[in-house]
Amino acid sequence: MAVVIDGKQVAASYRETLKERVTELRARGIVPKLKVVLIGDDPASHSYVRGKERAAQEIGIDSQVLRFDETISEKELLDLIDLMNEDEEVHGILVQLPLPKQIDESRVIMRISPEKDVDGFHPENVGKMMLGLDTLLPCTPHGILHLAKTQTEIAGKHVVVVGRSQIVGKPVGMLFLNESATVTYCHSKTDDLGAMTRQADILIVAVGRAGLVTADMVKPGALVIDVGVNRVEGRLVGDVDYEAVKEKASAITPVPGGVGPMTITMLMHNTVEVASRG
């Protein structure tokens, strides 16, 4: 029977250390400031942004959500980013994705100053991460690495990542590689997914398909990190058949309450990092 990794608890204790850092910064007259741009009325985006606001408030980060109608033009958004880039009091800028179709997402990501890119999506930060240099790391992958480290040594482990998106799969594999794991990537074209996942000491699943990973696809004693968030019959579930895999794995993250709280916490971490740079 697996240990259930309590992401909420790990996140809460991490936030305590961030709170202390913010107290020190405020004593030096630095107030960490995060600006979040929220466009349109996608319920999931609104819910994520509420979570970010709550976490910022708890830690002592000054956060402000700028809400816009989905008719906002790309130019208006880019001009707004320019203003925030120039504002010395703003440490972190986050544009909540996805964006309306008239706006080119990559142009927006590239316009945010890499120094204030608390999502860690700017190519300069992605490049630095690839090189293993100190930089603002993408929040979900960083949160996953932190959770895994609470359970096991990473070096020498075989990590299998299912999913190769720019925001989760690809970077999370890179972070584990930087920690000297042996990394295998799987995706929708992978032939015989189970043959791959059964080799994993650490299995990370970031696909967005409920029930994709069944117990027969998991090596006994593996650490299983379920990133997926799917709504099934009104309930949130991950990509892993949780009840069955729990019997086989040594540790597993629940959905909700696993990776999600860590993602938000690492966003706060990045904001505090930028503020600390002065």
Ligand code: NDP
């Ligand atoms: P994307 O849709 O961008 O990527 C999904 C990936 O899964 C793709 O690489 C795709 O392969 C792969 N895939 C699709 N079907 C299969 C299959 N049958 N077998 C193997 N691989 C498959 O999703 P994201 O990375 O953005 O998100 C993944 C999940 O994680 C979602 O449920 C999302 O909601 C959740 N999420 C959770 C977060 C959290 O904080 N808890 C944060 C971010 C995301 P291909 O590239 O070949 O198309």
